[in-house]
Amino acid sequence: MQAAEKGLLTGVQAYPIFPHNAVPFISLVKADLKFLVLQYGADSDEYLACLRHHPEIVVVCMSNHQNKTGDQRALVHELMAHNLYNPVVFAQMYRHSQEEKADFQLEAAADMGALMIDGLTDGVWLMNQGDLSDEDIDATAFGVLQAARLRTSKTEYISCPGCGRTLYDLRSTIARIREATKEMKGLKIGIMGCIVNGPGEMADADYGYVGAGLGKISLYRKKVCVERNIDEKDAVEHLLRLIKDDGNVQQASDS
Ligand code: SF4
Numbered sequence: 001m002q003a004a005e006k007g008l009l010t011g012v013q014a015y016p017i018f019p020h021n022a023v024p025f026i027s028l029v030k031a032d033l034k035f036l037v038l039q040y041g042a043d044s045d046e047y048l049a050c051l052r053h054h055p056e057i058v059v060v061c062m063s064n065h066q067n068k069t070g071d072q073r074a075l076v077h078e079l080m081a082h083n084l085y086n087p088v089v090f091a092q093m094y095r096h097s098q099e100e101k102a103d104f105q106l107e108a109a110a111d112m113g114a115l116m117i118d119g120l121t122d123g124v125w126l127m128n129q130g131d132l133s134d135e136d137i138d139a140t141a142f143g144v145l146q147a148a149r150l151r152t153s154k155t156e157y158i159s160c161p162g163c164g165r166t167l168y169d170l171r172s173t174i175a176r177i178r179e180a181t182k183e184m185k186g187l188k189i190g191i192m193g194c195i196v197n198g199p200g201e202m203a204d205a206d207y208g209y210v211g212a213g214l215g216k217i218s219l220y221r222k223k224v225c226v227e228r229n230i231d232e233k234d235a236v237e238h239l240l241r242l243i244k245d246d247g248n249v250q251q252a253s254d255s
Contacts, residue, residue: 017060023050026057035060037091040075051084058087060125068092068111076120090115091125098131105140109147116148155181158190158202166193167214168232176236177209187248189239190220199223206248209239221246 017035018026023046026034037060038047051057059079065071072090079086092111096104108126115121126141145151157178162170174191181189190202191209195218198210208220212228217235219227219242230238 020047023047026050026054032056033058035089037062038075039063040065040071040078044078048079048082048084051079051086052082055086058089058122060089060091062091062093069114072115073118073120076115087122088120089123089125090121091127093127093129095129096132098133098136100130101132101136104128104132104136105143108140109144112144113148116144116150121150152186155184155186156188158188158192158205160193160198160201162193165196166211168193168211168217170211173209173232173236177239180236180240181243184243184248187243199225207239207243209235 015033015035016029016031017037020036020038020042023036026036027050034054034057036047036050036057039062051059059075061072061075063071076088079088090112092108094104094107096107108124112121112124116124124141124144126137128137142151142153146153146156155178157174159170159174160166170191170193177189177191181187187207188205189207189209190198190205192198192202192211194211195213199208199220202208202210202220203223205220206222210218210220212218215232216229217232217238218225218229219235219239221242226242227238
């Protein structure tokens with residue numbers, strides 16, 4: 001995705017993609033950016049030499065191996081062992097119906113997440129054979145990228161599951177705050193049940209909404225408590241005002 005964005009910036013609308021057995025023909029095609037599909041275990045001499053002469057090639061790494069993560073990791077390590085640092089996009093085909101959306105999300109996150117967090121990938125390419133909507137596939141890809149801290153595309157929320165210490169309606173409050181802040185891309189908002197453990201568990205949030213007692217809420221900016229013991233019925237409004245007063249509403253919608 002990141003590589004494709006670079007292409008759009010230069011005004012190019014489409015780029016060629018080559019299967020691994022088309023390596024001999026890649027240099028015959030003129031393009032700012034090219035994609036080459038590779039699988040670990042293929043005869044590597046030819047593609048390693050090709051990548052060395054063509055830094056414009058983005059490797060599309062696919063795997064049918066039972067251990068996809070290990071297979072893809074091995075390919076990237078092979079490139080690194082030969083001092084090749086072409087961008088790598090991990091691509092994977094799934095087979096899920098709309099009813100199996102959660103399975104798709106879980107599998108994609110498990111297949112891609114570890115490799116991203118280890119810094120081994122520059123993008124993801126999720127495909128699905130089934131009636132899963134394109135919107136759900138795209139949302140999953142952006143969700144995986146955001147969870148791995150590679151690309152921020154939406155507001156992020158941190159919340160606890162709630163327990164006996166939660167003295168307000170956590171679930172409906174999360175829904176209200178999400179609805180009110182969903183356009184604030186880039187902000188991280190913590191919504192925690194209690195003041196005992198909540199501030200520590202949302203330590204890297206930009207703002208925190210934390211239960212402070214029966215029907216009472218305290219608000220945090222980063223790690224600092226800035227409003228204490230607000231009535232629960234007014235607390236979401238206070239949170240929104242705090243974000244707005246900090247100038248983050250405009251910044252968030254612009255980013
Ligand atoms: S943060 Fe507090 S309310 Fe939430 S689960 Fe932890 S102890 Fe319970």
